[in-house]
Amino acid sequence: MKRIALAVAACCTAPVWAAGSNSFNPDISLILQGRYLNAKDIEERHVTGFLPAGEHDHGGSRGFSLDHTELTFSANVDHYFRGYANFAIIDEKVEVEEAWFQTLSLDHGFTVKGGRFLSGIGYGNEHHPHAWDFADQNLAYKVLFGTHLIHDGVQARWLAPTATFLEFGVEAARGQFFPGSTAGGDKNGAGAVAAFARIGDDWGDSHSWRAGVSYLHASPKGRESHVEDANDVEAHIDFSGDSRTWIADFVWKWAPDGNSRERNLKLQAEYFQRHESGELECEDNTGETPPGACDGTSSDYSAKQSGLYAQAVYQFMPRWRVGYRHDWLDSGTVDYGANDGMLAHAKYSPTRHSVMLDYSPSEFSRLRLQLAQDKSMRDVTDNQIIVQYVMSIGPHGAHKF
Amino acid sequence: MKRLTLPVMFVAGLLWNAVSHAALNVLACEPEWGALVMELAGDKASVSVATTPRQDPHRIEARPSLIARARRADLLVCTGAELEIGWLPLLQRESGNAKIQTGRPGWFEAADYAELIEKPDTLDRAMGDVHAAGNPHFLFDPRTLPAVAEALTARLQKIDAANSAHYAARLADFKQRWGAAITRWEQRAAPLKGTPVAVHHKNWSYLILWLGMETVVDLEPKPGVDPSAAHLAEVVKRLEQTPARMVLRANYQSPRPSQWVEQRAGVKAVELPFTIGGSDQAKNLFSLFDDIITRLLEGR
Numbered sequence: 001m002k003r004i005a006l007a008v009a010a011c012c013t014a015p016v017w018a019a020g021s022n023s024f025n026p027d028i029s030l031i032l033q034g035r036y037l038n039a040k041d042i043e044e045r046h047v048t049g050f051l052p053a054g055e056h057d058h059g060g061s062r063g064f065s066l067d068h069t070e071l072t073f074s075a076n077v078d079h080y081f082r083g084y085a086n087f088a089i090i091d092e093k094v095e096v097e098e099a100w101f102q103t104l105s106l107d108h109g110f111t112v113k114g115g116r117f118l119s120g121i122g123y124g125n126e127h128h129p130h131a132w133d134f135a136d137q138n139l140a141y142k143v144l145f146g147t148h149l150i151h152d153g154v155q156a157r158w159l160a161p162t163a164t165f166l167e168f169g170v171e172a173a174r175g176q177f178f179p180g181s182t183a184g185g186d187k188n189g190a191g192a193v194a195a196f197a198r199i200g201d202d203w204g205d206s207h208s209w210r211a212g213v214s215y216l217h218a219s220p221k222g223r224e225s226h227v228e229d230a231n232d233v234e235a236h237i238d239f240s241g242d243s244r245t246w247i248a249d250f251v252w253k254w255a256p257d258g259n260s261r262e263r264n265l266k267l268q269a270e271y272f273q274r275h276e277s278g279e280l281e282c283e284d285n286t287g288e289t290p291p292g293a294c295d296g297t298s299s300d301y302s303a304k305q306s307g308l309y310a311q312a313v314y315q316f317m318p319r320w321r322v323g324y325r326h327d328w329l330d331s332g333t334v335d336y337g338a339n340d341g342m343l344a345h346a347k348y349s350p351t352r353h354s355v356m357l358d359y360s361p362s363e364f365s366r367l368r369l370q371l372a373q374d375k376s377m378r379d380v381t382d383n384q385i386i387v388q389y390v391m392s393i394g395p396h397g398a399h400k401f
Numbered sequence: 402m403k404r405l406t407l408p409v410m411f412v413a414g415l416l417w418n419a420v421s422h423a424a425l426n427v428l429a430c431e432p433e434w435g436a437l438v439m440e441l442a443g444d445k446a447s448v449s450v451a452t453t454p455r456q457d458p459h460r461i462e463a464r465p466s467l468i469a470r471a472r473r474a475d476l477l478v479c480t481g482a483e484l485e486i487g488w489l490p491l492l493q494r495e496s497g498n499a500k501i502q503t504g505r506p507g508w509f510e511a512a513d514y515a516e517l518i519e520k521p522d523t524l525d526r527a528m529g530d531v532h533a534a535g536n537p538h539f540l541f542d543p544r545t546l547p548a549v550a551e552a553l554t555a556r557l558q559k560i561d562a563a564n565s566a567h568y569a570a571r572l573a574d575f576k577q578r579w580g581a582a583i584t585r586w587e588q589r590a591a592p593l594k595g596t597p598v599a600v601h602h603k604n605w606s607y608l609i610l611w612l613g614m615e616t617v618v619d620l621e622p623k624p625g626v627d628p629s630a631a632h633l634a635e636v637v638k639r640l641e642q643t644p645a646r647m648v649l650r651a652n653y654q655s656p657r658p659s660q661w662v663e664q665r666a667g668v669k670a671v672e673l674p675f676t677i678g679g680s681d682q683a684k685n686l687f688s689l690f691d692d693i694i695t696r697l698l699e700g701r
Contacts, residue, residue: 253462
């Protein structure tokens with residue numbers, strides 16, 4: 001891409017306007033990402049003891065594959081608003097990952113965002129796959145949201161006028177994505193609401209941190225998923241009720257004197273608890289004889305589940321980083337009510353260990369090798385190797401802390 | 402009751418912090434602009450600086466503490482020319498502060514008032530970390546500063562009209578002292594004219610231009626790209642053909658490449674303070690240049 005820098009003779013006190021990012025055109029950036037995955041051949045990948053969280057999943061196929069190609073547009077609309085859109089492109093499909101406006105001039109610490117956006121809950125939710133420190137999403141987010149929580153709605157944030165960073169936010173959204181559902185979003189009002197609070201500061205020049213708590217309430221209606229029933233065949237289940245999630249997050253970054261060029265360290269952890277309660281209907285999905293265990297009974301359902309991930313990424317010399325991530329989930333207690341016996345709850349703690357080494361020739365390119373031992377399915381130990389590239393072309397906006 | 406005391410004190414402390422500023426709240430992106438604001442505003446401004454002299458201003462993160470400071474700023478004073486592009490736009494957006502948004506009086510980028518050199522004809526990331534607007538390190542030609550000081554004074558007067566005369570008087574005083582200092586520095590630095598030098602990064606271009614020195618070679622193969630061993634070997638070969646007297650690097654940069662070249666090519670490695678606080682001697686804008694010239698004369 002060639003752009004012509006305006007050569008303007010400078011004079012005295014009149015501002016000299018340089019040719020910024022494409023003058024009046026929006027900043028356009030394209031993210032190229034692909035991978036090679038070596039993993040066990042498993043037909044129905046799932047996390048034992050957890051309902052599959054929607055279909056919004058990035059990657060996963062074995063061998064060589066192209067991840068979503070992300071196309072991003074952003075610019076100030078005028079002096080009141082900024083606009084941003086992110087499209088994830090994959091064969092025959094364009095997903096609108098984000099498309100929103102944000103206020104610039106509400107002042108007094110208030111910012112309002114509207115449209116489709118990545119929810120501000122947790123720490124990792126707002127990060128796009130190209131900004132992840134590992135080649136895949138952590139297990140906690142995988143069971144909570146599929147990949148991340150996307151909202152169609154509004155978000156309001158308020159930053160306190162304090163020396164310590166203190167921010168509060170609320171969101172109201174359609175709630176059509178997991179843990180919500182399409183029918184749950186079809187109403188006057190919000191199918192999902194969320195709130196978060198964050199605090200952060202520096203310790204001297206070398207350390208900075210942020211901690212937060214978030215809450216999400218979704219009201220799924222007829223949320224469909226496929227699970228294994230007591231006969232070990234696939235059953236179709238349908239859930240309507242309330243889904244409540246709490247997340248506590250913490251991130252701490254270190255760089256000697258705050259100069260991250262040579263060496264730096266990033267520690268990050270999130271813990272969640274999810275409580276779902278309502279009605280669950282279980283139907284046989286086999287269409288065969290003998291059929292599955294489910295007989296279409298609708299009954300009370302209640303599940304309390306939790307999990308966490310913790311990761312450390314260390315840049316030990318310019319351009320080179322190593323990282324370790326630990327995933328741990330607890331399938332907790334699940335009460336199927338009258339469906340008990342037809343659906344067996346698997347009491348299990350899925351775990352995964354991942355290590356990665358990445359090399360970034362520049363700010364705009366990154367190559368990564370990741371090894372993982374995935375025990376997210378009971379009785380399966382899947383040793384995975386991922387080789388991945390992430391490249392960015394065009395003016396790419398800065399990443400959040 | 403006792404259980405409540407601590408949180409109440411905490412909140413009260415936060416609020417006290419919020420209201421305890423009476424003066425103009427200025428957030429400077431780099432120490433040099435903090436120093437210029439202090440020269441021009443004196444006690445009428447309370448200045449906070451976003452980066453320390455040991456940090457590379459290209460590579461700062463929009464940390465929570467910086468967002469909190471941007472929230473309370475009346476005026477943002479930065480270099481501009483895309484130097485802070487990796488973090489400043491985030492501070493502006495996340496701050497919820499209308500005053501410091503681009504185009505508002507509370508947003509000031511010094512590069513808008515300076516003539517920049519090394520503007521690339523074409524922009525291609527294969528050329529490294531190039532700035533479309535030109536080389537942003539113009540401070541090191543001190544002749545660029547009066548125009549910036551005038552524009553900044555006009556801005557201070559716009560935001561804080563009540564103290565207009567105060568700012569005008571301080572500007573006149575500063576320009577007079579700065580002009581005298583330039584004459585003094587140029588006299589002291591006269592022996593440096595024509596001195597061939599190597600540089601770690603292209604951040605001394607303005608200094609070299611001002612003092613009439615000559616750049617033989619850059620240690621970075623491309624701007625912002627760390628020098629590799631192979632490239633440094635090329636640099637040494639080049640220096641054997643065209644000798645230089647010094648290798649200049651900024652205090653925040655790794656000393657290893659220039660020390661390596663010093664050992665192989667016998668060219669003296671000289672560390673220069675890149676901003677105020679970059680050396681013990683560089684305490685303000687004036688002593689920053691005093692120290693730079695002293696170090697150059699010693700290194701020659």
